[in-house]
Amino acid sequence: MLDLTSGETGESSQEIFKTLMRASLHYVSRQFICALIVSATIVLASLSYGASRGNQVELAVAHQTLREVETIAGESTWFSILINNVSLTLVTFLPLMGAVWMIYVQFNTGWHLGATLC
DSSP: OOBBSSSSOOOHHHHHHHHHHHHHHHOOOOOHHHHHHHHHHHHHHHHHHHHHHHHHHHHHHHHHHHHHHHHHHHHOHHHHHHHHHHHHHHHSSSHHHHHHHHHHHHEEEEEEHHHHOO
């Protein structure tokens, strides 16, 4: 077995990891970490599901979606992108409605990615 040590002190990598985890729990609660993991899982699952559904569209729909995305990208400014992102993000702070909105936005993003990259 490979013994990873930190040099002079001779601590194993597992001991260092445990020490770092104990130190990080002083700053971030266990409930917050669990909520973060659940949220990330939901976001990635809805994004992946949307991409798989978007990848199954007909070629004509995919080309039309790609043209629309290219048109929007050509007309957008940094300020319009900022306003769009802030408005989408503000809605996610609403209780319950925000979670549903987040899932919808991620599914829609995944669908467009799947449709344009197929």
